[in-house]
Amino acid sequence: MTRRLPLWKCLRGTVCRRAMITQIDEILILLSASDTFNKLNIGRTLKESLNKMLPSILDTAAKNSRSVRVYVMTAFGCPYTGKISIEDIVQLLLKLSYMGASEVVLVDSTGMANPRSVQSTLRILLDLQLDINLAVHFHNTRGAAIANCVAAYDAGVRIFDTSLGGMSATPYGVSELDIGCWNVPTEDLVHLFEEMGVKTGVDLEKLLDCVRLAEQMAGMHLPGHLLRAGRSSQIVGIPKHLERHQIMDKKIGGVLKTASMLIFKSADVYFVYTLQFQSFLDLFEHGLFSLIVWSVHQAEPAGDAEGLQSVVLVLDQDR
Amino acid sequence: MTRRLPLWKCLRGTVCRRAMITQIDEILILLSASDTFNKLNIGRTLKESLNKMLPSILDTAAKNSRSVRVYVMTAFGCPYTGKISIEDIVQLLLKLSYMGASEVVLVDSTGMANPRSVQSTLRILLDLQLDINLAVHFHNTRGAAIANCVAAYDAGVRIFDTSLGGMSATPYGVSELDIGCWNVPTEDLVHLFEEMGVKTGVDLEKLLDCVRLAEQMAGMHLPGHLLRAGRSSQIVGIPKHLERHQIMDKKIGGVLKTASMLIFKSADVYFVYTLQFQSFLDLFEHGLFSLIVWSVHQAEPAGDAEGLQSVVLVLDQDR
Structure with missing residues (x-):
């Protein structure tokens, strides 16, 4: 020394x-x-x-x-x-x-x-x-x-x-x-x-x-x-919250079959873009989420579209 | 856009x-x-x-x-x-x-x-x-x-x-x-x-x-x-606390003439290494500082030295 x-x-x-x-x-x-x-x-x-x-x-x-x-x-x-x-x-x-x-x-x-x-x-x-x-x-x-x-x-x-x-x-x-x-x-x-x-x-x-x-x-x-x-060479297990998302994604996938949604997620928050007001209601009424923000963006309506709605949803923790 | x-x-x-x-x-x-x-x-x-x-x-x-x-x-x-x-x-x-x-x-x-x-x-x-x-x-x-x-x-x-x-x-x-x-x-x-x-x-x-x-x-x-x-190209003025240190340094310089000190500072805290116990006392008794830590390090005594004392002093804000 x-x-x-x-x-x-x-x-x-x-x-x-x-x-x-x-x-x-x-x-x-x-x-x-x-x-x-x-x-x-x-x-x-x-x-x-x-x-x-x-x-x-x-x-x-x-x-x-x-x-x-x-x-x-x-x-x-x-x-x-x-x-x-x-x-x-x-x-x-x-x-x-x-x-x-x-x-x-x-x-x-x-x-x-x-x-x-x-x-x-x-x-x-x-x-x-x-x-x-x-x-x-x-x-x-x-x-x-x-x-x-x-x-x-x-x-x-x-x-x-x-x-x-x-x-x-x-x-x-x-x-x-x-x-x-x-x-x-x-x-x-x-x-x-x-x-x-x-x-x-x-x-x-x-x-x-x-x-x-x-x-x-x-x-x-x-x-x-x-x-x-931690080291970048250290392989990690799949975090629990991502596993939970896998289950939630399947449920949401079911809803999406009848709705017209563009959706991406970040942890427990789902960002949803929807072209039709009705399709948003379909998803929300299915009860998987607690709504926190709705219609953040409103694109200029074009043709027969009702404009692009953007909503931010938070997974309901109890479901 | x-x-x-x-x-x-x-x-x-x-x-x-x-x-x-x-x-x-x-x-x-x-x-x-x-x-x-x-x-x-x-x-x-x-x-x-x-x-x-x-x-x-x-x-x-x-x-x-x-x-x-x-x-x-x-x-x-x-x-x-x-x-x-x-x-x-x-x-x-x-x-x-x-x-x-x-x-x-x-x-x-x-x-x-x-x-x-x-x-x-x-x-x-x-x-x-x-x-x-x-x-x-x-x-x-x-x-x-x-x-x-x-x-x-x-x-x-x-x-x-x-x-x-x-x-x-x-x-x-x-x-x-x-x-x-x-x-x-x-x-x-x-x-x-x-x-x-x-x-x-x-x-x-x-x-x-x-x-x-x-x-x-x-x-x-x-x-x-x-x-x-801020930008690195932006020339800045000399901060007030450094100007104050200039004044304090002169006072401390006066004390150091009679003491044997190795001193360096960081903002309002002075780190002092002294080879003689007496020289530390000289400085402290001059009343420029509030003492907070004394004798952090004690080097192995060698020859006729009393060992290396290390003290941390804090500038007395009122002086």
């Missing part, structure tokens, strides 16, 4: 040297590709972070054989200043590599990345063939985090930051989304990768136990899907 | 002929690539659907210049029987094309698709170069729907079924997910495509108005992200 020490707020060589007397294996450092974001989150300009703080930390870590993982926030865009140029990211990665960072994490702090920008950025960075690990850390602020992970995998990245159920407590710089559960759910990504034929080495059942525990501790459903959906 | 008539439950030529006297433009038909799923949802074997029901419907539609859109459910896997072979899908598409369907929608009914299976399936189908539109309809049962849309786009598909905010009322054949909001949120996909440089022709602001209305009608938050996250 690697012991990690986050130096989020206090990028100082003295603090790092002090940490060296503990058994910490890796130092974690936050930077931002955006100077504005860096100032707001780290309290220093990016230049100060790079030129004054990092060298002594990386030097101390190297002398004590500890590795350093650098998080580059807003690598795919800054909510306060907009796009980050690929040239800036390349320069940053070259500097960090030269200074001896062992791993750089490209963080999409406010969910501004998309599969195209992810692929183009990562292909350029990986083409540099630097002796440094490249990882990605996507936030699902706009629903694209999993798609971005797939794009990053296709570009050649093999290290992905995720969290159980998608938990996080990151402020996002988006007015209505200051704190949220927007990380990539570990279980969803592991399952997807395995389905894609990418071996992860993760025991999915044990992972789901952890997610279950995390939800218990959080006291709420986390955004990850897999805990409730 | 195209008027569409769903023939979900009642695949009968007589019903279709009756519809021809209305001004319906397109007939929608449901099938399943899985015979078991077809029997459960349509009440017929797939063979019966294909050989008995569809020919007369497609014939009637063709004679009256109406188009037919066929939904192929479980195209990427059946929850009751497992994988669907690509040969079966190819045969089905060839039949539907030969019979005159204008559009076939591959439906991932229970979210079993992944970007690899989507790309391989669609590339084979598109290589057939049939005179038929190919569309996709993904469910986000396992969190991969948006990634699957991107894969389908990359394979050459240009027609995507989505819904406002991701609304749906589909039963999924997954025990804990019988009814849910698992469609692809239109606004999330439109935004992502536009960000990827794919022009959709959709007015995103008007679309978000519709999503807002849909949420009002549903009386709850729908799973789409964009309504609350």
Whole structure:
């Protein structure tokens, strides 16, 4: 188990040297590709972070054989200043590599990345063939985090930051989304990768136990899907309510022989389109349903048709 | 505006002929690539659907210049029987094309698709170069729907079924997910495509108005992200709470000059790692915080260090 020490707020060589007397294996450092974001989150300009703080930390870590993982926030865009140029990211990665960072994490702090920008950025960075690990850390602020992970995998990245159920407590710089559960759910990504034929080495059942525990501790459903959906390779039995529908369908089928109906269902609710008012009455009077909505749509009458009636029926639970 | 008539439950030529006297433009038909799923949802074997029901419907539609859109459910896997072979899908598409369907929608009914299976399936189908539109309809049962849309786009598909905010009322054949909001949120996909440089022709602001209305009608938050996250290209102002942190950070910075702390923050909560008990007391006694948790982690003491203390502090709102 690697012991990690986050130096989020206090990028100082003295603090790092002090940490060296503990058994910490890796130092974690936050930077931002955006100077504005860096100032707001780290309290220093990016230049100060790079030129004054990092060298002594990386030097101390190297002398004590500890590795350093650098998080580059807003690598795919800054909510306060907009796009980050690929040239800036390349320069940053070259500097960090030269200074001896062992791993750089490209963080999409406010969910501004998309599969195209992810692929183009990562292909350029990986083409540099630097002796440094490249990882990605996507936030699902706009629903694209999993798609971005797939794009990053296709570009050649093999290290992905995720969290159980998608938990996080990151402020996002988006007015209505200051704190949220927007990380990539570990279980969803592991399952997807395995389905894609990418071996992860993760025991999915044990992972789901952890997610279950995390939800218990959080006291709420986390955004990850897999805990409730289950593996897609898991063949399931036919649900009872569908079996019941089979019986109901036969009864309704009998009614339909004498009525003119177009009907489709969703669980216990039947949506019925009928071309004749009488045929609707036939069905309703047969007593299989409780009516809830009638004549939602009324198509323009044409020819001798009475117009298209649409009704929504709910199965009477007692029948 | 195209008027569409769903023939979900009642695949009968007589019903279709009756519809021809209305001004319906397109007939929608449901099938399943899985015979078991077809029997459960349509009440017929797939063979019966294909050989008995569809020919007369497609014939009637063709004679009256109406188009037919066929939904192929479980195209990427059946929850009751497992994988669907690509040969079966190819045969089905060839039949539907030969019979005159204008559009076939591959439906991932229970979210079993992944970007690899989507790309391989669609590339084979598109290589057939049939005179038929190919569309996709993904469910986000396992969190991969948006990634699957991107894969389908990359394979050459240009027609995507989505819904406002991701609304749906589909039963999924997954025990804990019988009814849910698992469609692809239109606004999330439109935004992502536009960000990827794919022009959709959709007015995103008007679309978000519709999503807002849909949420009002549903009386709850729908799973789409964009309504609350906003466009990623939209530069936002620096949130007030971050400005406040700037002031607090200066005060805390003053304290830190005399204490030995590693500190990082998340909104109003400060996480503090300290190597010396005294330095924690210095900070706490300065009175900027209300303490909530102290000594969460206790690293193994090494050398002359007193061990690594970890505390979680909450900003005192009154200061």
